[in-house]
Amino acid sequence: MLHTHHFAYGWVTPVIAYIMSFTGSLLGLQCARRARVSERPGGWLVGAAVAIGGTGIWVMHFVAMLGFSIDGASIRYNVPLTLASAVIAVVVVWIGLSLVTRGQRAGRDGWTLLTGGLITGLGVGAMHYAGMFAMRTDATLSYSLGIVALSLVIAVVAATAALWFALHVRGTIASIGAAIIMGIAVCGMHYTGMTAMHAEHLDPAPAPHGADGVQLLLPLMIGVSVVTMMLLINVGLTDNEDYRVTPAPAGGGTDGSTGRLR
Template sequence: MLHTHHFAYGWVTIVIAYAMSFIGSLLGLQCARRARSSDRAGGWLIAAAIAIGGTGIWVMHFVAMLGFSIDGASIRYNVPLTLASAAIAVVVVWIGLSIVFRGRRAGRGVWTLLTGGVVTGLGVAAMHYSGMFALRTDATITYSPGVVALSVVIAIVASTAALWFTLHVRGTLVSVGAAIIMGIAVTGMHYTGMVAMHAHRIDLAPAPSGADGVQLLLPLMIGVSVVTMMLLINVGLTDNEGEDLRIAPATGGAGGPTGGLR
Protein backbone atom coordinates (compact mmCIF):
# COMPACT_ATOMS: atom_id res chain seq x y z
CA MET A 1 0.00 0.00 0.00
CA LEU A 2 1.29 3.45 -0.92
CA HIS A 3 1.63 6.15 1.70
CA THR A 4 -0.73 9.11 1.34
CA HIS A 5 -0.08 12.64 2.57
CA HIS A 6 -2.88 15.01 3.53
CA PHE A 7 -0.65 17.93 4.49
CA ALA A 8 1.94 18.02 1.70
CA TYR A 9 2.40 21.78 2.24
CA GLY A 10 2.21 21.59 6.01
CA TRP A 11 -0.68 23.08 7.95
CA VAL A 12 -1.27 25.91 5.48
CA THR A 13 -3.84 23.97 3.43
CA ILE A 14 -5.96 22.89 6.40
CA VAL A 15 -5.88 26.40 7.87
CA ILE A 16 -6.98 27.98 4.57
CA ALA A 17 -9.53 25.22 4.00
CA TYR A 18 -11.06 25.79 7.43
CA ALA A 19 -11.03 29.56 6.90
CA MET A 20 -12.98 29.15 3.64
CA SER A 21 -15.47 26.85 5.34
CA PHE A 22 -15.92 29.37 8.15
CA ILE A 23 -16.36 32.32 5.75
CA GLY A 24 -18.82 30.43 3.57
CA SER A 25 -20.81 29.27 6.60
CA LEU A 26 -20.91 32.74 8.14
CA LEU A 27 -22.04 34.34 4.90
CA GLY A 28 -24.64 31.61 4.38
CA LEU A 29 -26.05 32.21 7.86
CA GLN A 30 -26.34 35.91 7.15
CA CYS A 31 -28.13 35.22 3.86
CA ALA A 32 -30.49 32.81 5.63
CA ARG A 33 -31.22 35.48 8.23
CA ARG A 34 -32.21 37.81 5.39
CA ALA A 35 -34.45 35.09 3.95
CA ARG A 36 -36.38 34.85 7.23
CA SER A 37 -37.45 38.48 7.02
CA SER A 38 -37.40 39.27 3.30
CA ASP A 39 -40.13 39.23 0.67
CA ARG A 40 -37.47 37.78 -1.66
CA ALA A 41 -36.67 34.73 0.45
CA GLY A 42 -36.01 32.55 -2.60
CA GLY A 43 -33.15 34.74 -3.79
CA TRP A 44 -31.56 34.83 -0.36
CA LEU A 45 -31.83 31.03 -0.06
CA ILE A 46 -29.99 30.67 -3.39
CA ALA A 47 -27.32 33.04 -2.10
CA ALA A 48 -27.05 31.01 1.12
CA ALA A 49 -26.72 27.78 -0.87
CA ILE A 50 -23.91 29.27 -2.98
CA ALA A 51 -22.11 30.52 0.12
CA ILE A 52 -22.45 27.33 2.20
CA GLY A 53 -22.34 24.76 -0.60
CA GLY A 54 -19.92 26.53 -2.93
CA THR A 55 -17.48 28.17 -0.52
CA GLY A 56 -18.12 26.50 2.82
CA ILE A 57 -18.08 22.95 1.47
CA TRP A 58 -16.77 22.67 -2.10
CA VAL A 59 -13.93 25.22 -1.93
CA MET A 60 -12.97 23.88 1.49
CA HIS A 61 -12.76 20.35 0.04
CA PHE A 62 -10.51 21.24 -2.86
CA VAL A 63 -8.28 23.61 -0.91
CA ALA A 64 -7.63 20.64 1.37
CA MET A 65 -7.04 18.46 -1.72
CA LEU A 66 -4.18 20.75 -2.80
CA GLY A 67 -2.31 19.31 0.17
CA PHE A 68 -3.05 15.70 -0.83
CA SER A 69 -0.39 13.53 -2.47
CA ILE A 70 0.43 9.86 -2.95
CA ASP A 71 4.02 8.60 -2.76
CA GLY A 72 5.21 7.54 -6.20
CA ALA A 73 1.94 8.42 -7.99
CA SER A 74 0.70 11.31 -10.09
CA ILE A 75 -2.62 13.06 -9.42
CA ARG A 76 -4.88 14.71 -11.98
CA TYR A 77 -8.56 15.74 -11.98
CA ASN A 78 -11.39 15.09 -14.42
CA VAL A 79 -12.74 18.58 -15.17
CA PRO A 80 -16.44 17.75 -15.85
CA LEU A 81 -16.72 15.59 -12.72
CA THR A 82 -15.04 18.26 -10.61
CA LEU A 83 -17.51 20.87 -11.86
CA ALA A 84 -20.37 18.43 -11.25
CA SER A 85 -19.26 18.02 -7.63
CA ALA A 86 -19.49 21.80 -7.17
CA ALA A 87 -23.01 21.81 -8.59
CA ILE A 88 -24.00 18.95 -6.27
CA ALA A 89 -22.80 20.89 -3.21
CA VAL A 90 -24.80 24.01 -4.08
CA VAL A 91 -27.96 22.17 -5.16
CA VAL A 92 -28.20 19.88 -2.12
CA VAL A 93 -27.74 22.78 0.30
CA TRP A 94 -30.46 24.71 -1.56
CA ILE A 95 -32.79 21.70 -1.35
CA GLY A 96 -32.13 21.33 2.37
CA LEU A 97 -32.71 25.04 3.02
CA SER A 98 -35.92 25.00 0.97
CA ILE A 99 -37.24 21.98 2.91
CA VAL A 100 -36.64 23.48 6.34
CA PHE A 101 -37.89 26.97 5.47
CA ARG A 102 -41.13 25.63 4.00
CA GLY A 103 -41.56 23.28 6.94
CA ARG A 104 -41.05 26.14 9.37
CA ARG A 105 -43.81 28.15 7.73
CA ALA A 106 -46.11 25.11 7.77
CA GLY A 107 -45.43 24.40 11.46
CA ARG A 108 -43.58 21.10 10.81
CA GLY A 109 -40.17 22.28 11.92
CA VAL A 110 -38.74 19.16 13.60
CA TRP A 111 -39.60 16.63 10.91
CA THR A 112 -38.61 18.87 8.04
CA LEU A 113 -35.35 19.70 9.84
CA LEU A 114 -34.52 16.00 10.12
CA THR A 115 -35.56 15.37 6.51
CA GLY A 116 -33.57 18.34 5.27
CA GLY A 117 -30.56 17.26 7.34
CA VAL A 118 -30.58 13.74 5.93
CA VAL A 119 -31.04 14.93 2.34
CA THR A 120 -28.34 17.58 2.65
CA GLY A 121 -25.95 15.28 4.51
CA LEU A 122 -26.24 12.56 1.88
CA GLY A 123 -25.72 15.23 -0.77
CA VAL A 124 -22.61 16.57 0.96
CA ALA A 125 -21.23 13.03 1.13
CA ALA A 126 -22.08 12.61 -2.56
CA MET A 127 -20.21 15.83 -3.31
CA HIS A 128 -17.14 14.60 -1.39
CA TYR A 129 -16.99 11.20 -3.02
CA SER A 130 -17.84 12.49 -6.50
CA GLY A 131 -14.98 14.93 -6.04
CA MET A 132 -12.76 12.01 -5.09
CA PHE A 133 -14.06 10.04 -8.08
CA ALA A 134 -12.89 12.95 -10.25
CA LEU A 135 -9.35 12.27 -9.02
CA ARG A 136 -7.22 10.42 -11.58
CA THR A 137 -4.05 8.64 -10.52
CA ASP A 138 -1.77 5.80 -11.60
CA ALA A 139 -2.53 3.93 -8.36
CA THR A 140 -5.56 1.88 -7.34
CA ILE A 141 -7.85 3.64 -4.86
CA THR A 142 -9.92 1.69 -2.33
CA TYR A 143 -12.07 2.77 0.62
CA SER A 144 -12.74 1.37 4.09
CA PRO A 145 -16.55 0.90 4.24
CA GLY A 146 -16.77 1.55 7.98
CA VAL A 147 -14.92 4.87 7.80
CA VAL A 148 -16.97 5.89 4.75
CA ALA A 149 -20.16 5.20 6.74
CA LEU A 150 -18.80 7.28 9.62
CA SER A 151 -18.09 10.19 7.26
CA VAL A 152 -21.67 10.02 5.96
CA VAL A 153 -23.04 10.09 9.53
CA ILE A 154 -20.86 13.12 10.29
CA ALA A 155 -22.15 14.81 7.12
CA ILE A 156 -25.78 14.22 8.12
CA VAL A 157 -25.28 15.45 11.70
CA ALA A 158 -23.32 18.49 10.49
CA SER A 159 -25.94 19.31 7.87
CA THR A 160 -28.79 19.02 10.38
CA ALA A 161 -26.97 21.34 12.77
CA ALA A 162 -26.22 23.80 9.97
CA LEU A 163 -29.86 23.89 8.88
CA TRP A 164 -30.96 24.44 12.47
CA PHE A 165 -28.57 27.37 12.69
CA THR A 166 -30.02 28.91 9.52
CA LEU A 167 -33.47 28.86 11.14
CA HIS A 168 -32.57 30.19 14.59
CA VAL A 169 -29.30 32.13 14.60
CA ARG A 170 -29.67 35.87 15.19
CA GLY A 171 -26.98 38.45 15.83
CA THR A 172 -23.40 38.74 14.63
CA LEU A 173 -21.62 37.11 17.58
CA VAL A 174 -23.95 34.11 17.60
CA SER A 175 -23.52 33.76 13.83
CA VAL A 176 -19.74 33.73 14.23
CA GLY A 177 -19.98 31.01 16.88
CA ALA A 178 -22.29 28.93 14.69
CA ALA A 179 -19.96 29.36 11.69
CA ILE A 180 -17.01 28.17 13.79
CA ILE A 181 -18.93 24.99 14.65
CA MET A 182 -20.06 24.48 11.05
CA GLY A 183 -16.49 24.91 9.78
CA ILE A 184 -15.19 22.31 12.23
CA ALA A 185 -17.94 19.87 11.22
CA VAL A 186 -17.39 20.26 7.46
CA THR A 187 -13.61 20.02 7.78
CA GLY A 188 -13.91 17.01 10.07
CA MET A 189 -16.20 15.25 7.58
CA HIS A 190 -13.69 15.85 4.78
CA TYR A 191 -10.68 14.44 6.61
CA THR A 192 -12.69 11.51 7.95
CA GLY A 193 -13.56 10.68 4.34
CA MET A 194 -9.91 11.02 3.36
CA VAL A 195 -8.83 8.60 6.10
CA ALA A 196 -11.13 6.02 4.47
CA MET A 197 -9.08 6.13 1.25
CA HIS A 198 -6.14 3.82 0.54
CA ALA A 199 -3.80 3.78 -2.48
CA HIS A 200 -2.14 0.68 -3.92
CA ARG A 201 0.63 0.47 -6.49
CA ILE A 202 -0.08 -0.63 -10.08
CA ASP A 203 2.88 -1.94 -12.08
CA LEU A 204 3.39 -0.23 -15.44
CA ALA A 205 0.28 1.89 -15.02
CA PRO A 206 -0.26 4.61 -17.67
CA ALA A 207 0.08 8.23 -16.60
CA PRO A 208 -3.30 9.70 -15.59
CA SER A 209 -4.98 12.24 -17.85
CA GLY A 210 -6.68 15.45 -16.78
CA ALA A 211 -5.74 18.76 -15.21
CA ASP A 212 -3.43 19.00 -12.24
CA GLY A 213 -4.59 20.58 -9.02
CA VAL A 214 -3.12 24.04 -9.56
CA GLN A 215 -4.26 24.31 -13.19
CA LEU A 216 -7.83 23.28 -12.43
CA LEU A 217 -8.61 24.12 -8.84
CA LEU A 218 -7.07 27.56 -8.37
CA PRO A 219 -9.09 29.24 -11.18
CA LEU A 220 -12.28 27.55 -9.97
CA MET A 221 -11.67 28.48 -6.34
CA ILE A 222 -10.83 32.05 -7.29
CA GLY A 223 -14.08 32.24 -9.28
CA VAL A 224 -16.16 30.93 -6.38
CA SER A 225 -14.34 33.25 -3.97
CA VAL A 226 -15.14 36.27 -6.18
CA VAL A 227 -18.83 35.29 -6.12
CA THR A 228 -18.58 34.96 -2.34
CA MET A 229 -17.10 38.44 -2.03
CA MET A 230 -19.89 39.85 -4.18
CA LEU A 231 -22.43 38.18 -1.90
CA LEU A 232 -20.61 39.53 1.14
CA ILE A 233 -20.78 43.07 -0.25
CA ASN A 234 -24.46 42.63 -1.10
CA VAL A 235 -25.22 41.38 2.42
CA GLY A 236 -23.36 44.33 3.88
CA LEU A 237 -25.23 46.84 1.72
CA THR A 238 -28.59 45.32 2.66
CA ASP A 239 -27.85 44.77 6.33
CA ASN A 240 -31.01 44.58 8.40
CA GLU A 241 -29.57 43.79 11.80
CA GLY A 242 -32.63 45.39 13.28
CA GLU A 243 -34.90 42.96 11.45
CA ASP A 244 -37.35 42.82 14.35
CA LEU A 245 -38.18 46.50 13.96
CA ARG A 246 -41.45 47.18 12.18
CA ILE A 247 -43.23 50.39 11.23
CA ALA A 248 -46.49 50.49 13.17
CA PRO A 249 -49.08 53.11 14.00
CA ALA A 250 -48.86 54.73 17.41
CA THR A 251 -51.42 56.82 19.21
CA GLY A 252 -50.48 60.42 19.88
CA GLY A 253 -51.37 62.31 23.04
CA ALA A 254 -54.37 63.99 21.36
CA GLY A 255 -55.72 60.71 20.08
CA GLY A 256 -54.40 61.13 16.56
CA PRO A 257 -52.24 58.46 14.88
CA THR A 258 -48.54 59.09 14.54
CA GLY A 259 -45.81 56.97 12.97
CA GLY A 260 -43.66 54.97 15.35
CA LEU A 261 -41.23 52.09 15.62
CA ARG A 262 -41.82 49.05 17.71
Protein backbone atom coordinates (compact mmCIF):
# COMPACT_ATOMS: atom_id res chain seq x y z
CA MET A 1 0.00 0.00 0.00
CA LEU A 2 1.39 3.38 -1.04
CA HIS A 3 1.07 6.39 1.25
CA THR A 4 -1.14 9.23 0.00
CA HIS A 5 -0.76 12.89 0.96
CA HIS A 6 -3.75 15.25 0.95
CA PHE A 7 -1.77 18.29 2.09
CA ALA A 8 1.42 18.01 0.07
CA TYR A 9 1.90 21.80 0.19
CA GLY A 10 0.76 22.20 3.78
CA TRP A 11 -2.27 24.40 4.39
CA VAL A 12 -1.84 26.39 1.18
CA THR A 13 -4.14 24.29 -1.02
CA PRO A 14 -6.92 23.66 1.54
CA VAL A 15 -7.05 27.35 2.47
CA ILE A 16 -7.20 28.48 -1.17
CA ALA A 17 -9.76 25.75 -1.90
CA TYR A 18 -11.96 26.97 0.96
CA ILE A 19 -11.66 30.59 -0.19
CA MET A 20 -12.80 29.57 -3.67
CA SER A 21 -15.70 27.58 -2.21
CA PHE A 22 -16.74 30.47 0.03
CA THR A 23 -16.47 33.00 -2.81
CA GLY A 24 -18.50 30.87 -5.21
CA SER A 25 -21.14 30.18 -2.57
CA LEU A 26 -21.48 33.86 -1.65
CA LEU A 27 -21.80 34.93 -5.28
CA GLY A 28 -24.30 32.15 -5.93
CA LEU A 29 -26.45 33.19 -2.98
CA GLN A 30 -26.46 36.79 -4.19
CA CYS A 31 -27.59 35.63 -7.63
CA ALA A 32 -30.22 33.37 -6.07
CA ARG A 33 -31.60 36.31 -4.05
CA ARG A 34 -32.20 38.20 -7.25
CA ALA A 35 -33.70 35.17 -8.99
CA ARG A 36 -36.33 34.92 -6.23
CA VAL A 37 -37.78 38.35 -7.01
CA SER A 38 -37.05 38.61 -10.73
CA GLU A 39 -39.82 38.22 -13.31
CA ARG A 40 -37.27 36.41 -15.47
CA PRO A 41 -35.08 34.43 -13.06
CA GLY A 42 -33.41 32.25 -15.72
CA GLY A 43 -30.29 34.37 -16.12
CA TRP A 44 -29.76 34.72 -12.37
CA LEU A 45 -30.22 30.97 -11.88
CA VAL A 46 -27.56 30.26 -14.50
CA GLY A 47 -25.25 32.74 -12.78
CA ALA A 48 -25.89 31.10 -9.40
CA ALA A 49 -25.23 27.65 -10.86
CA VAL A 50 -21.95 28.76 -12.42
CA ALA A 51 -20.86 30.46 -9.18
CA ILE A 52 -21.79 27.62 -6.81
CA GLY A 53 -21.24 24.64 -9.11
CA GLY A 54 -18.27 26.01 -11.05
CA THR A 55 -16.34 28.13 -8.57
CA GLY A 56 -17.69 26.91 -5.22
CA ILE A 57 -17.54 23.17 -5.93
CA TRP A 58 -15.53 22.25 -9.02
CA VAL A 59 -12.70 24.77 -8.65
CA MET A 60 -12.54 23.98 -4.94
CA HIS A 61 -12.12 20.30 -5.83
CA PHE A 62 -9.41 20.99 -8.40
CA VAL A 63 -7.39 23.33 -6.17
CA ALA A 64 -7.55 20.79 -3.34
CA MET A 65 -6.37 18.07 -5.74
CA LEU A 66 -3.18 20.06 -6.36
CA GLY A 67 -2.22 19.18 -2.80
CA PHE A 68 -2.79 15.47 -3.39
CA SER A 69 0.16 13.19 -4.07
CA ILE A 70 1.05 9.50 -3.94
CA ASP A 71 4.47 8.36 -2.80
CA GLY A 72 6.46 7.04 -5.75
CA ALA A 73 3.69 7.69 -8.30
CA SER A 74 3.07 10.33 -10.97
CA ILE A 75 -0.32 12.04 -11.38
CA ARG A 76 -1.82 13.40 -14.60
CA TYR A 77 -5.35 14.42 -15.57
CA ASN A 78 -7.54 13.51 -18.52
CA VAL A 79 -8.62 16.98 -19.71
CA PRO A 80 -11.97 16.05 -21.37
CA LEU A 81 -13.11 14.10 -18.30
CA THR A 82 -11.97 16.90 -16.00
CA LEU A 83 -13.97 19.45 -18.00
CA ALA A 84 -16.95 17.07 -18.10
CA SER A 85 -16.92 17.00 -14.31
CA ALA A 86 -17.23 20.80 -14.35
CA VAL A 87 -20.29 20.56 -16.58
CA ILE A 88 -21.83 18.02 -14.19
CA ALA A 89 -21.31 20.37 -11.23
CA VAL A 90 -22.92 23.37 -12.94
CA VAL A 91 -25.84 21.42 -14.42
CA VAL A 92 -26.87 19.64 -11.19
CA VAL A 93 -26.74 22.89 -9.21
CA TRP A 94 -28.85 24.59 -11.90
CA ILE A 95 -31.40 21.74 -11.74
CA GLY A 96 -31.62 22.01 -7.96
CA LEU A 97 -31.95 25.81 -7.98
CA SER A 98 -34.57 25.70 -10.73
CA LEU A 99 -36.63 23.11 -8.85
CA VAL A 100 -36.69 24.97 -5.55
CA THR A 101 -37.29 28.37 -7.14
CA ARG A 102 -40.28 27.13 -9.13
CA GLY A 103 -41.50 25.12 -6.16
CA GLN A 104 -41.41 28.17 -3.90
CA ARG A 105 -43.41 30.21 -6.40
CA ALA A 106 -45.96 27.39 -6.68
CA GLY A 107 -46.16 26.92 -2.90
CA ARG A 108 -44.54 23.47 -2.98
CA ASP A 109 -41.11 24.33 -1.65
CA GLY A 110 -40.98 21.45 0.88
CA TRP A 111 -40.97 18.54 -1.57
CA THR A 112 -38.98 20.38 -4.20
CA LEU A 113 -36.31 21.21 -1.61
CA LEU A 114 -35.90 17.54 -0.72
CA THR A 115 -35.95 16.46 -4.36
CA GLY A 116 -33.57 19.21 -5.43
CA GLY A 117 -31.22 18.45 -2.54
CA LEU A 118 -31.13 14.75 -3.43
CA ILE A 119 -30.50 15.38 -7.14
CA THR A 120 -27.92 18.08 -6.52
CA GLY A 121 -26.12 16.18 -3.76
CA LEU A 122 -25.80 12.99 -5.76
CA GLY A 123 -24.74 15.07 -8.76
CA VAL A 124 -22.02 16.77 -6.72
CA GLY A 125 -20.85 13.33 -5.60
CA ALA A 126 -20.82 12.22 -9.25
CA MET A 127 -18.76 15.30 -10.12
CA HIS A 128 -16.26 14.49 -7.37
CA TYR A 129 -15.74 10.89 -8.41
CA ALA A 130 -15.75 11.78 -12.10
CA GLY A 131 -12.90 14.15 -11.31
CA MET A 132 -11.15 11.34 -9.46
CA PHE A 133 -11.71 9.01 -12.41
CA ALA A 134 -10.10 11.65 -14.63
CA MET A 135 -6.90 11.30 -12.58
CA ARG A 136 -4.28 9.13 -14.26
CA THR A 137 -1.50 7.57 -12.20
CA ASP A 138 0.96 4.70 -12.33
CA ALA A 139 -0.57 3.17 -9.19
CA THR A 140 -3.67 1.05 -8.67
CA LEU A 141 -6.49 2.97 -6.97
CA SER A 142 -9.32 1.50 -4.90
CA TYR A 143 -12.08 2.97 -2.72
CA SER A 144 -13.68 2.14 0.62
CA LEU A 145 -17.39 1.85 -0.15
CA GLY A 146 -18.43 2.86 3.36
CA ILE A 147 -16.55 6.16 3.18
CA VAL A 148 -17.82 6.76 -0.36
CA ALA A 149 -21.39 6.34 0.93
CA LEU A 150 -20.66 8.72 3.82
CA SER A 151 -19.32 11.35 1.40
CA LEU A 152 -22.51 11.07 -0.67
CA VAL A 153 -24.65 11.55 2.44
CA ILE A 154 -22.63 14.66 3.30
CA ALA A 155 -23.07 15.91 -0.27
CA VAL A 156 -26.88 15.47 -0.15
CA VAL A 157 -27.17 17.19 3.24
CA ALA A 158 -24.87 20.02 2.13
CA ALA A 159 -26.77 20.47 -1.14
CA THR A 160 -30.13 20.55 0.65
CA ALA A 161 -28.81 23.15 3.09
CA ALA A 162 -27.40 25.22 0.22
CA LEU A 163 -30.73 25.19 -1.62
CA TRP A 164 -32.53 26.18 1.59
CA PHE A 165 -30.14 29.09 1.98
CA ALA A 166 -30.78 30.06 -1.64
CA LEU A 167 -34.52 30.22 -0.88
CA HIS A 168 -34.47 32.02 2.44
CA VAL A 169 -31.25 33.98 3.02
CA ARG A 170 -31.65 37.76 2.85
CA GLY A 171 -29.13 40.45 3.65
CA THR A 172 -25.37 40.60 3.22
CA ILE A 173 -24.46 39.43 6.72
CA ALA A 174 -26.76 36.40 6.49
CA SER A 175 -25.37 35.56 3.04
CA ILE A 176 -21.80 35.67 4.36
CA GLY A 177 -22.72 33.36 7.24
CA ALA A 178 -24.45 30.93 4.90
CA ALA A 179 -21.48 30.97 2.51
CA ILE A 180 -19.12 30.16 5.40
CA ILE A 181 -21.23 27.11 6.26
CA MET A 182 -21.54 26.05 2.61
CA GLY A 183 -17.76 26.32 2.13
CA ILE A 184 -17.13 24.11 5.16
CA ALA A 185 -19.68 21.54 3.92
CA VAL A 186 -18.24 21.38 0.39
CA CYS A 187 -14.66 21.03 1.65
CA GLY A 188 -15.77 18.44 4.20
CA MET A 189 -17.41 16.36 1.48
CA HIS A 190 -14.30 16.56 -0.70
CA TYR A 191 -11.79 15.51 1.94
CA THR A 192 -14.11 12.80 3.26
CA GLY A 193 -14.32 11.38 -0.26
CA MET A 194 -10.56 11.60 -0.65
CA THR A 195 -9.96 9.49 2.46
CA ALA A 196 -11.87 6.67 0.72
CA MET A 197 -9.02 6.29 -1.79
CA HIS A 198 -6.23 3.76 -1.41
CA ALA A 199 -3.23 3.35 -3.71
CA GLU A 200 -1.13 0.27 -4.34
CA HIS A 201 2.03 -0.22 -6.34
CA LEU A 202 1.49 -1.30 -9.94
CA ASP A 203 4.22 -3.44 -11.54
CA PRO A 204 4.96 -2.94 -14.34
CA ALA A 205 3.81 0.67 -14.11
CA PRO A 206 3.20 2.46 -17.44
CA ALA A 207 3.74 6.22 -17.39
CA PRO A 208 0.39 8.03 -17.09
CA HIS A 209 -0.77 10.30 -19.91
CA GLY A 210 -2.53 13.65 -19.61
CA ALA A 211 -1.98 17.16 -18.30
CA ASP A 212 -0.37 17.89 -14.97
CA GLY A 213 -1.99 20.13 -12.38
CA VAL A 214 -0.17 23.32 -13.36
CA GLN A 215 -1.09 22.92 -17.02
CA LEU A 216 -4.75 22.81 -16.04
CA LEU A 217 -4.56 25.43 -13.29
CA LEU A 218 -3.45 28.45 -15.34
CA PRO A 219 -6.28 28.47 -17.92
CA LEU A 220 -8.69 27.43 -15.20
CA MET A 221 -7.86 30.37 -12.96
CA ILE A 222 -8.00 32.81 -15.86
CA GLY A 223 -11.42 31.54 -16.91
CA VAL A 224 -12.78 31.54 -13.36
CA SER A 225 -11.44 35.05 -12.74
CA VAL A 226 -13.23 36.38 -15.82
CA VAL A 227 -16.54 34.72 -14.90
CA THR A 228 -16.24 35.83 -11.28
CA MET A 229 -15.60 39.45 -12.29
CA MET A 230 -18.61 39.41 -14.63
CA LEU A 231 -20.84 38.07 -11.87
CA LEU A 232 -19.50 40.61 -9.38
CA ILE A 233 -20.21 43.43 -11.81
CA ASN A 234 -23.74 42.18 -12.50
CA VAL A 235 -24.50 41.74 -8.82
CA GLY A 236 -22.99 45.11 -7.97
CA LEU A 237 -25.11 46.92 -10.57
CA THR A 238 -28.39 45.52 -9.20
CA ASP A 239 -30.32 46.52 -6.12
CA ASN A 240 -28.94 44.94 -2.97
CA GLU A 241 -32.34 44.64 -1.30
CA ASP A 242 -34.72 41.79 -2.04
CA TYR A 243 -37.72 43.94 -1.14
CA ARG A 244 -38.34 47.61 -0.89
CA VAL A 245 -41.16 49.35 0.93
CA THR A 246 -43.02 51.88 -1.22
CA PRO A 247 -45.46 54.48 0.07
CA ALA A 248 -49.15 53.69 -0.26
CA PRO A 249 -51.66 56.25 -1.53
CA ALA A 250 -52.92 58.77 0.99
CA GLY A 251 -55.28 57.16 3.48
CA GLY A 252 -53.68 53.72 3.08
CA GLY A 253 -54.86 50.80 1.03
CA THR A 254 -58.21 49.05 1.22
CA ASP A 255 -56.86 46.88 4.03
CA GLY A 256 -55.67 49.87 6.04
CA SER A 257 -52.00 49.26 5.38
CA THR A 258 -49.57 52.13 5.00
CA GLY A 259 -47.33 50.56 2.43
CA ARG A 260 -46.68 47.50 0.32
CA LEU A 261 -43.81 45.22 -0.50
CA ARG A 262 -42.59 44.78 -4.02
